Amino acid sequence: MEKILLTCVECPMGCQIQVEVEKGEVLSVTGNTCPRGKLYAQNEIKCPMRVLTTTVKTYDGKMVAVKTDKPVKRESMLSLMKKINAITIDLPVKIGDIIIENLEGDANLIATDDLQ
Amino acid sequence: MKNNYDLVIIGGGPAGLAAALSAYDNGAKDILIIERENRTGGILNQCIHNGFGLTRFKESLSGPEYAARFKTEVNKRGIEILTETTVLGFNKDKIVTATSPVYGIFTVQAKAIILAMGCRERSRGALNIPGSRPAGIYSAGTAQKYVNVKGYMPGKEVVILGSGDIGLIMARRMTLEGAKVHAVCEIMPYSSGLKRNIVQCLDDFGIPLYLNHTITEIRGEGRVTGVTISQVDEFKRPIPNTEKSFNCDTVLFSVGLIPENELAKSAGVPLSARTRGAIVYQNRETLTSGVFACGNALQVHDLVDFVSDEAELAGRSAAEYIIKGATIHDAFDCENGANINYVLPQKIDKNASENVKLFFRVSNTFRNCTIKAVCGDKVIATKKRLIATPGEMETLIIPTEKLKEINGTLTLSLEVNE
Numbered sequence: 337m338e339k340i341l342l343t344c345v346e347c348p349m350g351c352q353i354q355v356e357v358e359k360g361e362v363l364s365v366t367g368n369t370c371p372r373g374k375l376y377a378q379n380e381i382k383c384p385m386r387v388l389t390t391t392v393k394t395y396d397g398k399m400v401a402v403k404t405d406k407p408v409k410r411e412s413m414l415s416l417m418k419k420i421n422a423i424t425i426d427l428p429v430k431i432g433d434i435i436i437e438n439l440e441g442d443a444n445l446i447a448t449d450d451l452q
Numbered sequence: 453m454k455n456n457y458d459l460v461i462i463g464g465g466p467a468g469l470a471a472a473l474s475a476y477d478n479g480a481k482d483i484l485i486i487e488r489e490n491r492t493g494g495i496l497n498q499c500i501h502n503g504f505g506l507t508r509f510k511e512s513l514s515g516p517e518y519a520a521r522f523k524t525e526v527n528k529r530g531i532e533i534l535t536e537t538t539v540l541g542f543n544k545d546k547i548v549t550a551t552s553p554v555y556g557i558f559t560v561q562a563k564a565i566i567l568a569m570g571c572r573e574r575s576r577g578a579l580n581i582p583g584s585r586p587a588g589i590y591s592a593g594t595a596q597k598y599v600n601v602k603g604y605m606p607g608k609e610v611v612i613l614g615s616g617d618i619g620l621i622m623a624r625r626m627t628l629e630g631a632k633v634h635a636v637c638e639i640m641p642y643s644s645g646l647k648r649n650i651v652q653c654l655d656d657f658g659i660p661l662y663l664n665h666t667i668t669e670i671r672g673e674g675r676v677t678g679v680t681i682s683q684v685d686e687f688k689r690p691i692p693n694t695e696k697s698f699n700c701d702t703v704l705f706s707v708g709l710i711p712e713n714e715l716a717k718s719a720g721v722p723l724s725a726r727t728r729g730a731i732v733y734q735n736r737e738t739l740t741s742g743v744f745a746c747g748n749a750l751q752v753h754d755l756v757d758f759v760s761d762e763a764e765l766a767g768r769s770a771a772e773y774i775i776k777g778a779t780i781h782d783a784f785d786c787e788n789g790a791n792i793n794y795v796l797p798q799k800i801d802k803n804a805s806e807n808v809k810l811f812f813r814v815s816n817t818f819r820n821c822t823i824k825a826v827c828g829d830k831v832i833a834t835k836k837r838l839i840a841t842p843g844e845m846e847t848l849i850i851p852t853e854k855l856k857e858i859n860g861t862l863t864l865s866l867e868v869n870e
């Protein structure tokens with residue numbers, strides 16, 4: 337059995353989480369203050385996931401803030417950035433507008449700012 | 453625009469917006485918000501990463517999303533906003549002077565004023581690094597604005613000095629945009645940023661963090677071509693033969709924030725040498741009657757959620773001032789003792805009608821410690837902490853019923869438990 341120490345990144349509390357792992361299977365999670373921490377720790381062992389936040393160009397030159405509406409694989413962040421930087425969109429956009437559907441799996445890229 | 457308002461709010465960041473909402477909802481409806489930029493939202497407009505609003509909305513929002521919640525509420529109430537308008541000053545009679553492309557230089561008379569100008573970044577000037585001053589040196593916040601708002605990358609090969617949150621966030625941001633971040637170096641033995649940002653901004657991308665290190669040389673003529681970093685001893689002096697050299701075209705500084713208070717200073721509002729913001733009572737009124745302060749203009753907050761809370765308190769107090777008239781303060785002082793850098797509020801009314809939340813920062817990293825608020829030999833409130841660091845703002849609540857027991861200065865200190 338292996339003990340792994342993690343810092344939960346789900347909120348600014350940054351709880352120190354201890355995970356007991358055996359042959360890739362999570363046996364126990366301790367130190368998390370809330371259930372999100374447990375889920376974070378389980379994912380972190382199997383396949384680390386992150387919400388990706390970045391910007392998208394518009395035809396008027398303004399940048400629109402965007403994020404994935406679900407966490408995506410940490411490993412794919414740089415390749416997703418290439419996809420996102422290849423597009424240019426029209427204004428106006430509103431918070432929640434889908435910019436790229438199914439960017440990875442069922443995670444969409446959505447706008448996080450209102451711009452005219 | 454009129455030439456007189458009950459309440460003028462200087463700054464339309466999260467603090468100014470929340471203060472306006474709370475003043476309005478508490479009965480002071482004649483409000484003008486003055487904002488220098490072309491939109492409200494303050495620094496949140498450039499903070500596109502998520503993690504905002506977890507305390508307040510139980511959701512992880514990006515900066516613009518958090519700001520939008522407040523903008524929507526301000527618009528619903530029809531609160532007047534002047535953008536692209538910079539306040540140049542105000543005086544004891546609460547006449548505010550401002551300038552805008554539309555109105556030129558003009559004045560407005562206010563009954564009450566709320567200071568919500570936010571903070572600014574410490575500059576490299578304060579740091580004294582030997583070497584030339586080539587182009588390619590930016591504060592992390594300036595770089596953040598370039599990348600996120602203007603869509604322009606300041607460089608490709610980056611070294612970051614200082615491990616404040618903005619520096620960490622920019623390390624990830626520039627990496628995602630294709631830059632190579634060679635190192636983050638921090639002169640202290642600990643990072644002043646949140647642990648989660650070390651993990652998700654540095655560790656995730658294999659960016660090394662050099663603690664106890666500083667930049668000792670910046671090379672390049674015209675444009676930065678490289679830097680040398682060195683380890684420092686306990687007196688922060690570079691240790692010979694510990695130099696590491698990096699080739700880079702960009703250096704970012706993330707070495708701390710200071711409340712923006714030139715306006716308050718020239719208006720004669722007394723400032724605290726410790727917070728660099730105004731000295732305030734628990735209701736966020738400054739020592740100048742009718743002038744209130746909140747948000748990063750008052751004290752540098754880590755979390756915008758607390759900025760909003762503080763601004764609501766200031767807004768409520770301003771409404772009370774406008775409706776009921778000036779408060780007669782009968783207050784005791786609140787001071788920092790051992791191992792505490794500052795405490796806010798600096799003055800507390802003996803008859804305050806609500807619990808008083810003290811905000812403070814500790815002076816070093818302490819494990820297993822107790823924070824105590826005492827008056828003479830009376831212990832008024834205590835709190836135990838497993839770990840306390842200067843990077844995270846701490847709080848301690850003084851219950852109303854305890855205020856009566858305080859008959860002198862209240863001193864806050866930290867003791868390490870045996």
Ligand SMILES: Cc1cc2nc3c(=O)[nH]c(=O)nc-3n(C[C@H](O)[C@H](O)[C@H](O)COP(=O)(O)OP(=O)(O)OC[C@H]3O[C@@H](n4cnc5c(N)ncnc54)[C@H](O)[C@@H]3O)c2cc1C
Nearest residue numbers: 463465466467487488494495538539569570593747748756
């Ligand atoms: C570069 C930078 C990056 C940051 N990143 C983060 C982060 O990632 N996460 C986080 O939680 N916190 C971050 N912060 C802290 C963040 O500033 C606060 O959480 C919050 O935005 C503070 O709100 P505020 O309204 O007090 O100040 P601000 O958001 O700074 O708003 C102040 C407003 O006042 C306006 N103003 C100033 N002077 C005048 C004047 N004379 N006349 C008219 N208007 C004026 C400014 O234009 C601005 O819009 C950052 C701060 C800075 C400086």
Ligand code: SF4
Nearest residue numbers: 344346347350351373
């Ligand atoms: S476990 Fe819960 S409280 Fe702790 S950091 Fe994670 S999300 Fe935050």
